[in-house]
Amino acid sequence: MKKKGSLDFYLVLATVAVLFVISSICIYGMFYFKLAQIQQLAPVAKLDYMNRMNSVIAPFIIALILLLGICVPKRLLPALWLNRFAVALAVIAGGVSLWLGVKTGLVVVLAASLMLQLIVLALAVGGSQLLYFEKSGYWLRLGSSLVHLGIILFVLDLFFHQYQLLHLILFWVTTGAMVLGMIFCFYAQGVVQFIRARRRN
Amino acid sequence: MEIFLPIAFYSRTGHGLLIVLLIFAGLTGLSGASNLCRSAPLLSRTTLFLLTTVVLLFVAGFSGICWFHYQIFQQISLTLPPSFADMLNQQLVDMNRGAEYGLPLYRSDAPPRYLLPLWLENEKYYFWFMCYAVMALVGHLRLKNHRFRAALHLLLAVQVVILFLHTDPFLAPLPKFLAEVAPWFSADMPDGQRFGLFMRLYPKMVFYYNAQYMWFHPPLLFLSYACITMTFVASLFMLIKRDVDIEMLGYDFAKLGYFFLTLGMLLGYPWALKAWGPNWWWDPKICSSIMMWAIYSTYLHTRLYANKPAMWYFTSILGVVCFLAMVFTFLSSFFFPGEHTFVG
Numbered sequence: 001m002k003k004k005g006s007l008d009f010y011l012v013l014a015t016v017a018v019l020f021v022i023s024s025i026c027i028y029g030m031f032y033f034k035l036a037q038i039q040q041l042a043p044v045a046k047l048d049y050m051n052r053m054n055s056v057i058a059p060f061i062i063a064l065i066l067l068l069g070i071c072v073p074k075r076l077l078p079a080l081w082l083n084r085f086a087v088a089l090a091v092i093a094g095g096v097s098l099w100l101g102v103k104t105g106l107v108v109v110l111a112a113s114l115m116l117q118l119i120v121l122a123l124a125v126g127g128s129q130l131l132y133f134e135k136s137g138y139w140l141r142l143g144s145s146l147v148h149l150g151i152i153l154f155v156l157d158l159f160f161h162q163y164q165l166l167h168l169i170l171f172w173v174t175t176g177a178m179v180l181g182m183i184f185c186f187y188a189q190g191v192v193q194f195i196r197a198r199r200r201n
Numbered sequence: 202m203e204i205f206l207p208i209a210f211y212s213r214t215g216h217g218l219l220i221v222l223l224i225f226a227g228l229t230g231l232s233g234a235s236n237l238c239r240s241a242p243l244l245s246r247t248t249l250f251l252l253t254t255v256v257l258l259f260v261a262g263f264s265g266i267c268w269f270h271y272q273i274f275q276q277i278s279l280t281l282p283p284s285f286a287d288m289l290n291q292q293l294v295d296m297n298r299g300a301e302y303g304l305p306l307y308r309s310d311a312p313p314r315y316l317l318p319l320w321l322e323n324e325k326y327y328f329w330f331m332c333y334a335v336m337a338l339v340g341h342l343r344l345k346n347h348r349f350r351a352a353l354h355l356l357l358a359v360q361v362v363i364l365f366l367h368t369d370p371f372l373a374p375l376p377k378f379l380a381e382v383a384p385w386f387s388a389d390m391p392d393g394q395r396f397g398l399f400m401r402l403y404p405k406m407v408f409y410y411n412a413q414y415m416w417f418h419p420p421l422l423f424l425s426y427a428c429i430t431m432t433f434v435a436s437l438f439m440l441i442k443r444d445v446d447i448e449m450l451g452y453d454f455a456k457l458g459y460f461f462l463t464l465g466m467l468l469g470y471p472w473a474l475k476a477w478g479p480n481w482w483w484d485p486k487i488c489s490s491i492m493m494w495a496i497y498s499t500y501l502h503t504r505l506y507a508n509k510p511a512m513w514y515f516t517s518i519l520g521v522v523c524f525l526a527m528v529f530t531f532l533s534s535f536f537f538p539g540e541h542t543f544v545g
Contacts, residue, residue, distance in 0.1 A: 026488035186456040
């Protein structure tokens with residue numbers, strides 16, 4: 001159980017708020033799709049509708065990716081440095097977006113998140129005490145790191161879906177990381193017992 | 202179709218079993234209703250017996266579904282006259298050229314057969330409710346709270362009534378699938394027409410009925426739906442009383458459900474790319490599923506702060522919202538048009 005008021009708590013609240021907005025847009029989209037009978041329209045009009053909805057939801061997806069970008073280094077950095085990092089990341093992403101387009105800017109955020117998450121994972125595997133986790137326990141931390149790595153990889157996979165081989169590799173790495181992460185995170189105690197029993201035998 | 206498949210026998214036996222299931226589930230529900238109103242438990246052992254029988258009957262019916270699908274696999278094959286094989290394969294090679302995911306070539310020695318998943322059409326409800334029945338039994342054995350048990354029993358009875366009245370998988374087994382393949386068995390069909398029908402049936406067989414993902418994506422989601430239902434009952438009780446045991450049970454099922462949901466949704470993604478290409482965004486089912494996953498993620502995160510009274514209730518409300526989102530997601534296939542609609 002956690003203390004209210006921690007940075008983690010506010011990041012969770014911010015993520016919840018963004019997810020709520022995304023969900024509301026999704027519901028609106030579903031009803032609009034139904035009422036405007038989009039499925040009856042010509043493919044061009046249908047594509048236009050999808051592009052319009054994409055542009056509506058894009059800022060919130062960007063906010064979610066930025067939040068993901070901030071959530072990852074919170075394991076590594078103290079609050080002050082985390083704030084500085086968040087500002088720096090937003091500025092760099094904004095600069096790259098203006099220069100090379102929004103998509104490239106987001107890939108930069110994701111690539112930075114991926115690098116940091118790999119460092120977090122390596123430290124978690126090594127059992128480092130330098131990481132800032134609200135919960136203790138080797139397997140739980142490892143699991144949480146893997147789940148977050150999986151989420152980053154999944155978003156990257158969405159970006160690269162047109163490259164079939166890369167997409168499939170990314171997808172299966174994502175799935176493996178998520179599955180292992182959830183097992184370690186949700187069933188940390190069971191994993192410990194399993195390993196102890198194996199060692200005893 | 203009756204010549205090839207024992208439909209009448211399967212239907213009669215399966216429906217008979219469902220009537221027995223309805224009787225036992227009805228008794229379980231009655232016991233649940235009376236236990237819910239009482240301050241002391243009533244007929245505990247009898248209820249456990251009834252619940253166990255319901256689970257066993259569900260498993261027996263599911264074995265019947267497996268048997269029927271095996272009959273389909275054995276009896277239904279898309280066999281073409283040998284003279285057509287070369288022409289067909291030439292056409293398939295042409296079609297596969299440039300396509301990201303091609304169709305396998307036809308082999309005269311091993312014509313394509315339907316390896317149908319066990320959760321097709323109305324069978325999905327059967328599978329879903331069977332999973333819930335097993336989980337309700339686990340919940341019953343784990344917790345002594347008779348009112349909580351009663352709520353689980355009552356919900357199970359409601360599900361069996363829905364199954365019997367609206368979604369009986371035995372009464373008219375696999376109507377859409379059998380209607381699709383029935384023309385294949387008309388004896389007087391000219392060869393050219395049969396060839397055309399093959400070209401209509403074969404892609405759907407490969408990309409839908411026989412898709413490997415079909416064996417993982419839907420059942421994982423139905424397992425998660427059953428887990429969400431368990432969490433829903435626990436969340437309702439959490440709103441009434443701060444009982445840590447019930448909260449733990451709800452959380453355990455939430456973790457399991459989240460695991461199944463995440464994996465199920467992930468495994469749907471490459472399948473969607475393979476079957477529909479990248480233009481699947483804004484499909485209502487996918488939108489609502491992502492929304493449900495987001496609510497579920499929020500539930501698991503807020504649960505970390507459940508030691509605060511306000512967060513305890515917020516978590517409970519989210520558990521209820523998760524269930525409502527699940528119902529909404531499921532019904533969206535029927536109400537909102539999209540890529541998933543034909544599944545319903």
